[in-house]
Amino acid sequence: MLGRMSRGTIREVLPRRDIIHEGVDPGAVRLILEGWACRYKSLPDGRRQTLAFFIPGDLCDPHVYLLRKMDHSIGAITHLKYAEIGRAQMDAMTERYPRISQAIHWNELVSASIQREWILNMGQRNAHEHLAHLMVELFHRLRAVGLTSGATCPFPLTQNDLADATGLTCVHVNRVMLDLRHDGLVEIDHRELRIPDLARLEKAALFNPAYLHLDHEGAELDERSMLPANLSTS
Secondary structure, three states: OHHHHHOOOEEEEOOOOEEEOOOOOOOEEEEEEEOOEEEEEEOOOOOEEEEEEEOOOOEEOOOHHHOOOOOOEEEEOOOEEEEEEEHHHHHHHHHHOHHHHHHHHHHHHHHHHHHHHHHHHHHOOOHHHHHHHHHHHHHHHHHHOOOOEOOEEEOOOOHHHHHHHHOOOHHHHHHHHHHHHHOOOOEEEOOEEEOOOHHHHHHHHOOOHHHHOOOOHHHHHOHHHOOOHHHOOO
16 A cells, blocks of 8 residues: 555544644645545635545545645544655655556546536535435445445544535534435434435435446556555555
8 A cells, every 4th residue: 555655654633633734835645544534625714615525545635745835724534544655755656656656647537526526516416415415425435445334334424524515504414414314315323324225315316426437447546556565555
C-alpha cells in the first residue's frame, strides 16, 4: 500500500479535529488508513459545506502538494489514522512505477465524476432522493473496499454531517431520515447503516452507479495494489 512509502509519517487524530486547515501549506498528500474524514469549506460565520467524504484507502487530493496554500480543510469524522506522503516521495513513486501514476490519474477522474454527481444532487434531486443517494453511494464505495457485511456498513455520520453534505437543515434531515426508516428503506443503529433492499433504495434515489466506475477497467489500476511486494503493507 502507498502508506509504506511514508514510513515514519503515520499520524493519528481524534474525532472532529482537523488534519489540515484552509490557507496553510499542504506539505504532503494524505492517505486515509483507518476511519472517516471529510473535505469541507466554511464561511466566516461558521457555516460549513462538506464537499467529499473520505474512507479507508482514499487519497486526499493526490496533487495538492503542487499548491502553495490549501483552498479547503480536511477534518476527521471518526478517530483517524492516516499517512503523509511528501512531494519527493510522490514524484519518485510515480516516476518509478508508471501504473501508480495511471492509477492516481484514474482516481482523480473518478473523484471529479463523484463531484459532478454531488452538484446534480444539490441542484435537482429532492431531499429524499438526495439523502438516499448519498447513503447508496457510500455503501457502494465501502463495499468496493471490503468494508460492508451483507446489507450493513459502517455509518458514523451524524445528522449534522448529513446536513453539511446536502445543504439541508438538521430539522429537514431528521424528517427525511424518519421517512426513509418508516418506508423500510434504511435502518441506522449504533453507527451502522443497514439497507434491507438495495435495489429499492437505488430506485428511490434515482441512482445510477455508472459515475463511480466500479466496473471500469481503471479499477484494475487501484493505486493500493500497484507497488511491488517489498513496498506493500500487510
